[in-house]
Amino acid sequence: GESVGLHLPTLSVQEGDNSIINCAYSNSASDYFIWYKQESGKGPQFIIDIRSNMDKRQGQRVTVLLNKTVKHLSLQIAATQPGDSAVYFCAECQGAQKLVFGQGTRLTINP
Amino acid sequence: NAGVTQTPKFQVLKTGQSMTLQCAQDMNHEYMSWYRQDPGMGLRLIHYSVGAGITDQGEVPNGYNVSRSTTEDFPLRLLSAAPSQTSVYFCASSYSGYRSGNTIYFGEGSWLTVV
Numbered sequence: 001g002e003s004v005g006l007h008l009p010t011l012s013v014q015e016g017d018n019s020i021i022n023c024a025y026s027n028s029a030s031d032y033f034i035w036y037k038q039e040s041g042k043g044p045q046f047i048i049d050i051r052s053n054m055d056k057r058q059g060q061r062v063t064v065l066l067n068k069t070v071k072h073l074s075l076q077i078a079a080t081q082p083g084d085s086a087v088y089f090c091a092e093c094q095g096a097q098k099l100v101f102g103q104g105t106r107l108t109i110n111p
Numbered sequence: 112n113a114g115v116t117q118t119p120k121f122q123v124l125k126t127g128q129s130m131t132l133q134c135a136q137d138m139n140h141e142y143m144s145w146y147r148q149d150p151g152m153g154l155r156l157i158h159y160s161v162g163a164g165i166t167d168q169g170e171v172p173n174g175y176n177v178s179r180s181t182t183e184d185f186p187l188r189l190l191s192a193a194p195s196q197t198s199v200y201f202c203a204s205s206y207s208g209y210r211s212g213n214t215i216y217f218g219e220g221s222w223l224t225v226v
Contacts, residue, residue, distance in 0.1 A: 110144040
């Protein structure tokens with residue numbers, strides 16, 4: 001079965017609010033994780049990544065948190081905008097050649 | 112520099128037909144992969160290649176063949192199409208493997224329907 005999964009398939013937030021998207025992984029040996037954004041009809045777009053020697057990494061309006069104890073990953077998006085509406089996937093790197101994707105969470109930004 | 116180019120964008124096949132999805136990159140990337148994405152699901156790895164002449168199976172390889180005769184091209188062949196292969200297919204490439212996310216490039220996808 002899949003080693004990476006998401007807790008919630010859909011998430012709706014008000015424009016301007018912060019959103020948190022969660023992801024669980026099962027392979028404790030995984031040491032690299034990526035968050036992707038996918039808009040309708042397009043391929044995945046890189047958002048941010050984190051290696052297992054870090055607990056937190058920040059980008060522009062996005063923060064990824066990694067809790068290795070409970071094998072949990074989250075993506076925080078600050079001050080959400082309409083353009084943030086998309087499906088968000090976490091991906092777990094299993095070796096240099098493979099990415100294992102989670103199911104995805106559809107984020108909807110309400111005006 | 113065109114990035115990762117997939118063709119065709121859309122295709123309808125009859126059960127039992129064969130076809131090839133093309134993937135080409137002009138970035139001299141060694142690593143290339145094919146994924147399929149079913150509705151409401153994440154991407155699942157079909158086959159991958161770490162260089163010309165080298166291919167290996169991913170999570171869902173049955174019903175698909177690949178070859179890597181050149182660095183640039185990584186075609187995916189459906190041998191005898193089945194309705195279960197109705198999906199969106201993505202090709203991805205990377206210069207140094209999937210250890211650096213911002214260097215992984217995805218194609219725009221190929222929508223395949225098998226009737």
